[in-house]
Amino acid sequence: MDIKEYMQTVGRQARAASRRLTMATTAEKNAALMHIASAIRREKAALVAANQLDLDAARANGLEPAMLDRLTLSEKGVESMAEGVEQVAKLPDPVGEIRDIKFRPSGIQVGKMRAPLGVIGIIYEARPNVTADAAALCLKSGNAAILRGGSEAINSNRAIAALVQEGLQAAGLPAECVQVINTTDRAAVGELITMREFVDVIVPRGGKGLIARLLAEARVPMIQHLDGNCHVYIETDADPAKALKIVENAKTQRYGTCNTAESLLIDRSIAAAQLPAIAAMLTGKGVELRGCAETCALVPNAVAASDEDYYTEFLAPIISVKVVGGFDEAVAHINQYSSHHSEAIVTQDHSKAMRFLREVDSSSVMINASTRFADGFEYGLGAEIGISTDKIHARGPVGLEGLTSEKWIVLGDGHVRA
Amino acid sequence: MDIKEYMQTVGRQARAASRRLTMATTAEKNAALMHIASAIRREKAALVAANQLDLDAARANGLEPAMLDRLTLSEKGVESMAEGVEQVAKLPDPVGEIRDIKFRPSGIQVGKMRAPLGVIGIIYEARPNVTADAAALCLKSGNAAILRGGSEAINSNRAIAALVQEGLQAAGLPAECVQVINTTDRAAVGELITMREFVDVIVPRGGKGLIARLLAEARVPMIQHLDGNCHVYIETDADPAKALKIVENAKTQRYGTCNTAESLLIDRSIAAAQLPAIAAMLTGKGVELRGCAETCALVPNAVAASDEDYYTEFLAPIISVKVVGGFDEAVAHINQYSSHHSEAIVTQDHSKAMRFLREVDSSSVMINASTRFADGFEYGLGAEIGISTDKIHARGPVGLEGLTSEKWIVLGDGHVRA
Numbered sequence: 001m002d003i004k005e006y007m008q009t010v011g012r013q014a015r016a017a018s019r020r021l022t023m024a025t026t027a028e029k030n031a032a033l034m035h036i037a038s039a040i041r042r043e044k045a046a047l048v049a050a051n052q053l054d055l056d057a058a059r060a061n062g063l064e065p066a067m068l069d070r071l072t073l074s075e076k077g078v079e080s081m082a083e084g085v086e087q088v089a090k091l092p093d094p095v096g097e098i099r100d101i102k103f104r105p106s107g108i109q110v111g112k113m114r115a116p117l118g119v120i121g122i123i124y125e126a127r128p129n130v131t132a133d134a135a136a137l138c139l140k141s142g143n144a145a146i147l148r149g150g151s152e153a154i155n156s157n158r159a160i161a162a163l164v165q166e167g168l169q170a171a172g173l174p175a176e177c178v179q180v181i182n183t184t185d186r187a188a189v190g191e192l193i194t195m196r197e198f199v200d201v202i203v204p205r206g207g208k209g210l211i212a213r214l215l216a217e218a219r220v221p222m223i224q225h226l227d228g229n230c231h232v233y234i235e236t237d238a239d240p241a242k243a244l245k246i247v248e249n250a251k252t253q254r255y256g257t258c259n260t261a262e263s264l265l266i267d268r269s270i271a272a273a274q275l276p277a278i279a280a281m282l283t284g285k286g287v288e289l290r291g292c293a294e295t296c297a298l299v300p301n302a303v304a305a306s307d308e309d310y311y312t313e314f315l316a317p318i319i320s321v322k323v324v325g326g327f328d329e330a331v332a333h334i335n336q337y338s339s340h341h342s343e344a345i346v347t348q349d350h351s352k353a354m355r356f357l358r359e360v361d362s363s364s365v366m367i368n369a370s371t372r373f374a375d376g377f378e379y380g381l382g383a384e385i386g387i388s389t390d391k392i393h394a395r396g397p398v399g400l401e402g403l404t405s406e407k408w409i410v411l412g413d414g415h416v417r418a
Numbered sequence: 419m420d421i422k423e424y425m426q427t428v429g430r431q432a433r434a435a436s437r438r439l440t441m442a443t444t445a446e447k448n449a450a451l452m453h454i455a456s457a458i459r460r461e462k463a464a465l466v467a468a469n470q471l472d473l474d475a476a477r478a479n480g481l482e483p484a485m486l487d488r489l490t491l492s493e494k495g496v497e498s499m500a501e502g503v504e505q506v507a508k509l510p511d512p513v514g515e516i517r518d519i520k521f522r523p524s525g526i527q528v529g530k531m532r533a534p535l536g537v538i539g540i541i542y543e544a545r546p547n548v549t550a551d552a553a554a555l556c557l558k559s560g561n562a563a564i565l566r567g568g569s570e571a572i573n574s575n576r577a578i579a580a581l582v583q584e585g586l587q588a589a590g591l592p593a594e595c596v597q598v599i600n601t602t603d604r605a606a607v608g609e610l611i612t613m614r615e616f617v618d619v620i621v622p623r624g625g626k627g628l629i630a631r632l633l634a635e636a637r638v639p640m641i642q643h644l645d646g647n648c649h650v651y652i653e654t655d656a657d658p659a660k661a662l663k664i665v666e667n668a669k670t671q672r673y674g675t676c677n678t679a680e681s682l683l684i685d686r687s688i689a690a691a692q693l694p695a696i697a698a699m700l701t702g703k704g705v706e707l708r709g710c711a712e713t714c715a716l717v718p719n720a721v722a723a724s725d726e727d728y729y730t731e732f733l734a735p736i737i738s739v740k741v742v743g744g745f746d747e748a749v750a751h752i753n754q755y756s757s758h759h760s761e762a763i764v765t766q767d768h769s770k771a772m773r774f775l776r777e778v779d780s781s782s783v784m785i786n787a788s789t790r791f792a793d794g795f796e797y798g799l800g801a802e803i804g805i806s807t808d809k810i811h812a813r814g815p816v817g818l819e820g821l822t823s824e825k826w827i828v829l830g831d832g833h834v835r836a
Contacts, residue, residue: 019750019753019779022776022777022779023773023776023777096776102798104796104797104798106791106796108787108791108796110791110796110797110798113775113776113783115776115779117809117810118779118809200809200810201809201810215637216637219633219634221639221808221810223810239832241832242831242832245832245834246832246834248834249834249835250834253834253835332437335437344828355441357531357827358440358441358514358531358533359440359441361437361440361533361536362825363825363826364825364826364827364828365531365825365826365827365828366827366828366829366830367827367828367829367830368829368830368831368832368833369526369828369829369830369832369833369834370830370833370834370835372834372835373524373526373528373828373830373833373835374826374828378522378524378526378528378835379522379528379826380520380522380528390639391535391536391618391619391823392535392618392619392639392641392810392811392823393810393811393823395823395824395825395826396825396826397826405809405810405811405813406813407780407781407782407783407813407814408781408782408783408792408797408813408814408815409775409782409783409784409785410762410782410783410784410785410787410791410792411784411785411786411787412784412785412786412787412788412791413660413786414657414659414660414663414664414786414787415786415787415788415791416663416664416666416667416668416671416787416788416790417667417671417788417790417791417796
């Protein structure tokens with residue numbers, strides 16, 4: 001198989017399908033989604049069996065338990081996959097939305113219309129449910145999708161893709177609206193991220209290693225999600241009860257998510273009064289504290305933090321802690337060490353709260369709320385394709401709207417420029 | 419001079435200045451802009467003299483007359499430069515705009531806040547007025563700017579940059595908010611477009627050659643402007659008088675602009691009735707017609723068009739013409755050959771007009787209006803940094819808003835995720 005030729009064919013087909021999809025009605029797209037959901041339910045046993053092939057191979061290859069866990073598609077997992085697709089069908093269609101039409105002095109009316117991006121390449125790792133999930137979001141937003149899953153999930157992904165294509169055709173849409181790359185050859189990724197003529201944007205869903213590699217090689221724009229080194233900053237005027245509750249939730253509700261707090265900043269003026277109780281709560285839940293000298297003096301079981309610790313997304317029961325000399329130092333620290341994902345301030349001071357929103361350069365900035373809220377469902381997007389830590393196009397949770405852009409529309413009646 | 423080290427310094431300074439600029443008030447930014455405008459007016463003679471050095475060198479190097487024209491800064495040019503900066507001061511400040519704050523079932527309020535992108539690199543060619551223009555737009559939108567003008571304008575650009583920095587400092591802002599790269603070494607561009615840690619977006623303003631080169635090498639996201647191969651499509655139900663007027667304006671008002679029509683499509687059913695008059699009007703203005711066989715049969719002085727002609731932005735009194743078999747063929751042709759800049763349909767048929775808006779994949783789509791309207795001033799943006807033919811982030815004319823993005827804000831009162 002000539003990978004370049006194969007990928008060019010996939011790209012050309014995607015481009016052609018995307019032209020048709022741009023014109024698809026909301027009813028057609030929803031019909032396809034509902035067909036896909038029922039096909040997935042109907043083939044529950046077959047999907048679990050295909051997944052079993054992947055699991056057997058993965059075990060034989062000695063994959064880590066965490067990876068096996070992400071790869072596993074249970075009957076329950078199949079059911080939630082079908083439900084996820086149905087939920088996307090229920091979301092409002094962003095395509096064709098017109099806004100802000102205004103008359104200009106020349107007499108023309110000018111405004112904006114929301115349109116699909118075109119062809120979206122999704123590159124992801126073990127989880128096979130991403131295949132259905134990403135296909136549904138791309139389809140609803142009017143984009144053709146080229147999906148490249150992990151090689152360890154190839155059987156699961158092929159089986160899901162066949163059902164997605166069945167649903168598309170049942171609704172009268174081209175099967176090529178969603179294509180799964182049918183080879184595990186890594187060269188296919190190299191082609192996908194460089195064929196600008198066929199692919200409008202790449203959405204990587206995976207670990208840091210994957211994204212760093214794509215970033216180095218991609219010629220197609222990427223909506224990237226790097227790590228989530230999220231901060232909670234307890235300001236002098238924080239309500240201590242709210243602070244404790246927010247740190248607990250932000251750090252300990254789940255350790256492996258990107259919106260989990262990885263670093264705690266606390267003002268010097270309140271550190272002695274509040275840090276020991278917060279540390280006791282964290283220690284009680286098995287969280288290791290890595291702190292500055294002042295932290296270690298206040299919290300005997302804390303260990304000394306390295307500068308590297310403050311840059312680290314632990315994804316584990318570990319938190320870095322720093323006592324800071326006030327608001328400006330806290331914001332400067334966050335802007336320096338953060339991955340620009342999500343940060344929260346705990347304070348009752350209105351001016352500080354408003355300054356935090358403005359001055360912290362992250363995709364989500366929060367007042368008196370847990371960083372764990374940084375999520376497409378919590379924000380009301382209905383679903384998310386990822387969380388962008390980029391600054392251009394879309395920041396933070398990316399839903400259907402983030403998979404579209406706006407073109408200008410001009411309405412005249414024979415108008416010409418003077 | 420070690421270019422890499424120099425550019426790292428410029429980048430680090432820009433990043434630091436951008437943190438300060440994010441916090442700058444509208445009053446501070448406007449004060450800086452007004453200072454810059456008066457400094458430019460005050461130094462009119464010195465600016466013209468600096469420009470004379472560039473012009474002398476350019477003539478000695480045998481630059482083309484068109485290039486010399488773009489390079490020239492007259493006293494009148496200096497005055498419009500100052501006025502342009504004042505106009506930017508009068509535009510509303512996009513930074514800090516908050517919208518769509520809504521309560522979510524969890525009790526948090528979620529919305530969006532507009533924020534600067536951070537550091538913007540502008541790469542441009544001969545015109546020295548871009549230095550003041552781009553500096554003003556970046557400053558007003560809260561972004562630090564790194565400006566890299568053409569080497570042929572280095573004396574003019576240095577002189578303008580000194581006045582911009584004077585204005586910044588007079589308003590209490592760091593001079594490093596706007597830096598002009600002080601070397602003509604091309605390696606500086608290579609550094610600028612790859613230092614992701616210091617530069618958030620690159621805006622190239624220049625010809626196709628420049629942009630193609632940047633595109634191949636850039637690691638920083640680009641808001642790119644490729645060529646403008648714009649179409650006017652005269653549909654069966656067009657009003658012939660409007661069609662004639664729109665083609666005349668779109669093609670002949672100015673030949674060298676990116677929103678000039680380069681290609682005319684006309685439905686077969688009306689071609690015999692309308693094309694001869696349109697062709698006579700164009701020929702009367704000295705425009706060469708390059709057409710399909712049917713065009714040549716109807717217009718004796720038309721020459722045969724090659725496939726390449728339909729892809730070409732002539733920027734000259736030349737237009738490609740094609741007789742098409744109806745709406746679908748016209749849209750397919752445009753989506754194939756266009757550079758996705760701006761396209762217009764002339765029609766009285768409402769359904770076709772609405773389909774054109776939706777189905778044509780270009781940054782501006784127009785009904786019964788001249789493509790010449792695709793412009794930041796005509797659209798009411800007040801000013802533009804360029805016209806994006808990209809699909810992500812910003813399409814079409816890019817004003818202050820296009821130099822910002824939105825972050826999510828979450829307002830809680832001790833809320834945690836369930």
